[in-house]
Amino acid sequence: MVLVLAIGDLHIPHRAPDLPPKFKSMLVPGKIQHIICTGNLCIKEVHDYFKTLCPDLHITRGEYDEDSHYPENKTLTIGQFKLGICHGHQVIPWGDLDSLAMVQRQLDVDILVTGHTHQFKAYKHEGGVVINPGSATGAFSSFTYDVNPSFVLMDIDGLRVVVYVYELIDGEVKVDKIDFKKTATASAH
Amino acid sequence: MGFLVLREKKNPSPISVPQTFVDFIGSNLDSNLAMAKERIPDWLNSSLWSTTPSVDGRLHRFSLSPTTTTTTAAAAVSEPIVQPTVPVSPPAAASRPQYTVTSQKYEFRDPIDKNSNNNSNDNDQNASPSGVSPDDISRQAQLLAELSKKVVNFRELRRIASQGIPDGAGIRSTVWKLLLGYLPPDRLQWSSELAKKRSEYKQFKEELLMNPTEITRKLEKSAVDDHSKSESSGLLSRSQVTHGEHPLSLGESSIWNQFFQDTEIIEQIDRDVKRTHPDMHFFSGDLPLAKSNQDALKDILIVFAKLNPGIRYVQGMNEILAPLFYVFRNDPDEEMALLSGFRDHFCKQLDNSTVGIRSTISRLSQFLKEHDEELWRHLEITTKVNPQFYAFRWITLLLTQEFNFADSLHIWDTLLSDPEGPLETLLRVCCAMLILVRRRLLAGDFTSNLKLLQNYPSSNISHLLYVANKLRSQASN
Numbered sequence: 001m002v003l004v005l006a007i008g009d010l011h012i013p014h015r016a017p018d019l020p021p022k023f024k025s026m027l028v029p030g031k032i033q034h035i036i037c038t039g040n041l042c043i044k045e046v047h048d049y050f051k052t053l054c055p056d057l058h059i060t061r062g063e064y065d066e067d068s069h070y071p072e073n074k075t076l077t078i079g080q081f082k083l084g085i086c087h088g089h090q091v092i093p094w095g096d097l098d099s100l101a102m103v104q105r106q107l108d109v110d111i112l113v114t115g116h117t118h119q120f121k122a123y124k125h126e127g128g129v130v131i132n133p134g135s136a137t138g139a140f141s142s143f144t145y146d147v148n149p150s151f152v153l154m155d156i157d158g159l160r161v162v163v164y165v166y167e168l169i170d171g172e173v174k175v176d177k178i179d180f181k182k183t184a185t186a187s188a189h
Numbered sequence: 190m191g192f193l194v195l196r197e198k199k200n201p202s203p204i205s206v207p208q209t210f211v212d213f214i215g216s217n218l219d220s221n222l223a224m225a226k227e228r229i230p231d232w233l234n235s236s237l238w239s240t241t242p243s244v245d246g247r248l249h250r251f252s253l254s255p256t257t258t259t260t261t262a263a264a265a266v267s268e269p270i271v272q273p274t275v276p277v278s279p280p281a282a283a284s285r286p287q288y289t290v291t292s293q294k295y296e297f298r299d300p301i302d303k304n305s306n307n308n309s310n311d312n313d314q315n316a317s318p319s320g321v322s323p324d325d326i327s328r329q330a331q332l333l334a335e336l337s338k339k340v341v342n343f344r345e346l347r348r349i350a351s352q353g354i355p356d357g358a359g360i361r362s363t364v365w366k367l368l369l370g371y372l373p374p375d376r377l378q379w380s381s382e383l384a385k386k387r388s389e390y391k392q393f394k395e396e397l398l399m400n401p402t403e404i405t406r407k408l409e410k411s412a413v414d415d416h417s418k419s420e421s422s423g424l425l426s427r428s429q430v431t432h433g434e435h436p437l438s439l440g441e442s443s444i445w446n447q448f449f450q451d452t453e454i455i456e457q458i459d460r461d462v463k464r465t466h467p468d469m470h471f472f473s474g475d476l477p478l479a480k481s482n483q484d485a486l487k488d489i490l491i492v493f494a495k496l497n498p499g500i501r502y503v504q505g506m507n508e509i510l511a512p513l514f515y516v517f518r519n520d521p522d523e524e525m526a527l528l529s530g531f532r533d534h535f536c537k538q539l540d541n542s543t544v545g546i547r548s549t550i551s552r553l554s555q556f557l558k559e560h561d562e563e564l565w566r567h568l569e570i571t572t573k574v575n576p577q578f579y580a581f582r583w584i585t586l587l588l589t590q591e592f593n594f595a596d597s598l599h600i601w602d603t604l605l606s607d608p609e610g611p612l613e614t615l616l617r618v619c620c621a622m623l624i625l626v627r628r629r630l631l632a633g634d635f636t637s638n639l640k641l642l643q644n645y646p647s648s649n650i651s652h653l654l655y656v657a658n659k660l661r662s663q664a665s666n
Contacts, residue, residue, distance in 0.1 A: 001402040003436055026437040031449055122425040129425070153436055157402045164435045165427065175430040179409075 002078055003031060005054070006152040008038030008087070008115040009135035011064065012046050016137035020149050022173050023136065023166065029053050032153070034078060038115030038133065039087035040064050062087040062116070075107055079156045081182060084109035088116035088132075094142075095132075101125050110182055111154075111161070117141065120150045120165060122178050129180060131163065138168065159183075332360050341367055341374045347606040354602045361602070362516050368605040394488060397495045401444045405434065451495070454502050458490045461507040469594060471515060486514060508586045512598055549584055549612070550576050556620050560660055564627045572635045579642035583619050591622075596650045603654050614657070621657035 005027075012018060019027075032054045039062025041047060047067070050057050061070035074085045084107040091099045095117040104112040110128045118141035120134035134150035141147060149168040154161055163178040331349050335341060346367060354361040366372045372379050399407075436445045462483050466472040472486075473479055489510060494502040554576050558565040568574045582590055587604065589597045600618060607614040622645060623630070630638050 001400045026439065028437075030452075031436065122427070124423060124425050155402055155436060157406075160406075162402070162405070163425075164430065164437075166435070166437070175435045176427040177430050177435070178425050178427050180425060 002033050002156045004034045004036060004078060004083075004154040004156060005032045006036045006038070006113045006131060006133040006154060007050075007136045008133055008151075009040045009062070009118050009139060009141075010046055010137045011040055011042060011135070011139035012137065014042060014064065015139035019136055020138070020168050022168060022171075023149065023151065026166070026173070027053055034058070034076075036076075036083065036085050036113050038062065038085060038113060039070065040115070042066050058085060060085045060087050063089045073103075073107060075109055080159050081111055081156055081161065082109040084112045086112065086114050088114040095119070095121075097123050097125070097130065100130050101127055104128055104130065113152075117143065118147045119143075120148075120152070120167065122163060122165070124180065134167075328354075329360060332364060336360070336363055336367075337376075339376050341376065343367070343374060344608070347608055361598070364602075365513075365516060365605060390492070393492050393496065397492050398488060401436070401448045404444055454494055455487075455491055457504070458487055458494070458502055458507070461504055462486045462490070465507045465511050466594065472511065482514070486510060489514070505586050508589045512589060512594070512601060515594070516598065546581065546585060547577075549616070550580050553580050553584070553616050553619055556616050556660075557623055560620060561624055561627065564623060564630060567631050568623070568638065572633070572638050574635060574638045574642070578639055580619060582643075583622075584615060587615060588618065591645045592647065592650065596647070599650050600654070603657075609661075617657040617660045618653065620660055621653055624660075625653060625656060 010016060010019065018024070029052055034056045035050050035054045035058065037050065037057065037059040039060050041059070042062070042064045043066055047057075047059070058074050058076055059070045060074050061068070061072055072086065072090065076083055076085075084104060086103055086107070088094065088100070091103055091114070093099065100112060100114060100123075103114075104127050112128065112130045114130065114132055115134075117132060118135040118139065119132060121130070121132040123130045131152060131154075133152040135141070135147055136149055136151045138147045138149035151166050153164040153166065155164065159182045161180055161182070163180070165176045165178065167174050167176075328349060332346075332354065335346050335349060346364065354364050363372075367374070372382055434443055434445065438445050440446060463473070465483075465486065470476060470479060472482055486507065490502055490506060493506070554565070554569065557568075569576070587597075588600050591597075592600065603618070604614045623642075625648060626641060626646070629641055633641065
């Protein structure tokens with residue numbers, strides 16, 4: 001039972017001052033084992049805040065991040081799953097699922113976590129699963145101003161992942177969940 | 190008895206035998222008997238106890254019917270037979286088969302000495318024949334006799350057990366189970382009781398040791414049938430989360446929240462279990478045996494903590510559990526059921542409220558005052574050694590920390606078998622401990638007395654128990 005937080009596109013301080021207080025009250029240290037951050041934090045204070053939640057932090061670089069030393073892509077293995085992280089601004093067209101699938105095959109991962117569109121998405125294709133946690137602060141994106149703050153918490157247990165989607169809709173936190181299993185042959189490439 | 194023969198009869202493989210034990214104790218029945226012979230002068234020459242001279246203190250405790258020659262004969266006859274009994278029992282994995290093994294052996298003895306055995310079953314037969322070698326053997330024989338009866342006579346059992354239970358053929362395990370009320374006196378019900386309690390524990394383990402992921406999966410399975418997704422690509426369907434059951438939930442009823450609150454307790458249990466008896470290979474070390482024992486201890490403590498939200502886990506429970514586990518080590522399911530079964534006994538002691546333990550300590554103080562006013566005055570008033578400083582650990586951990594493992598098992602035999610109840614006996618034993626070192630205490634000041642009492646010197650346990658028992662009879666005079 002490994003809890004992995006997938007979060008990103010906060011754009012603090014440029015487009016948003018802070019995480020919504022309801023999200024902040026839920027994110028307490030001690031519960032989460034890993035944090036995967038797609039990028040665009042943008043400042044060091046946010047990095048430090050995430051570090052207090054969980055020491056195991058993986059970040060990739062977004063185009064507005066002030067720390068230029070984050071990698072463009074990152075892969076890690078948690079339990080039976082291989083996860084890949086990429087901010088997504090490098091993938092053109094932005095948010096295009098086929099192109100993201102190509103990146104996933106390139107990185108050879110089961111779950112690709114990507115961002116930049118500020119829209120939550122969970123998509124399955126034959127190579128694996130693409131998860132976009134959206135923007136945790138609801139920062140406006142190049143597409144639209146109307147962005148719901150959202151992030152994702154994954155519960156990895158053996159060959160099964162339960163994805164909990166936390167969205168702030170009209171001031172209330174709504175939680176949905178998505179279940180998927182990895183078949184043994186899925187990663188045979 | 191300063192030395193107990195503790196042999197790892199249940200583990201035939203030599204590798205899993207805790208070497209420290211075997212080395213320390215010695216694996217020879219003869220050597221134990223030889224040591225038994227040397228005990229007598231110690232008691233006789235004891236200058237601390239000059240009231241009633243006795244050849245064998247035990248004779249005074251019970252009815253003074255003379256030791257019959259038939260008893261000696263039975264004991265002598267049983268000696269060569271019991272010896273082969275002991276190595277045979279190891280293959281028995283569960284305790285249940287052991288009953289049949291030992292009872293069979295006992296029935297074999299019957300034809301040889303029918304009369305005396307029949308007598309011993311019915312009469313209040315006296316204890317060991319004047320403290321000579323087959324002491325252990327006769328007690329073992331008596332216990333086996335008692336255990337193999339259809340309905341166990343508790344008074345009889347307690348009487349024999351209070352002298353100390355020999356470490357053979359799972360006797361201690363059975364006797365403790367009976368004394369703690371885990372097994373009913375009716376022998377026929379034993380197997381069904383055991384099966385019931387074990388399945389209860391299994392169920393508890395399954396329910397309480399699951400983490401929230403497994404719980405949610407179980408709940409889902411019952412609610413939604415497995416719809417296998419035939420599409421290989423497309424947006425993943427989202428489903429509503431019911432009752433706010435998500436990992437970050439802060440709700441009181443959320444299983445996730447409870448889980449995270451429990452992890453704190455589980456961490457503490459883990460730390461304490463790792464520190465239990467670091468000198469014993471049985472409990473600590475790198476052997477897989479030690480690991481599995483530790484895991485079993487942990488499971489038991491966690492299940493207990495969850496079942497008793499009022500008490501949860503208190504530091505020190507691991508110490509009390511350790512001897513129990515060691516004695517019943519064949520089947521970890523049983524200790525858990527036991528622990529829940531007699532929680533009234535022990536949990537009163539673990540009651541952290543100042544009223545519970547404080548009153549017990551003050552009773553100890555009162556007890557000491559009644560029996561040895563000079564010592565009491567010196568301790569409490571002159572040197573101001575407050576009983577809380579030393580007695581707290583003695584009482585709450587039932588003396589497991591003051592003596593080595595083998596001795597504490599012996600003390601527990603007496604504690605459990607006394608009809609007055611373990612608390613009374615405990616107080617008497619503590620009082621006896623103080624009286625035995627009175628010379629040193631009277632001569633010492635605060636620092637040296639406290640040091641002495643907090644590191645109680647190892648002593649002859651039989652003598653200690655004898656003195657403690659004397660206190661009982663003195664109080665009634």
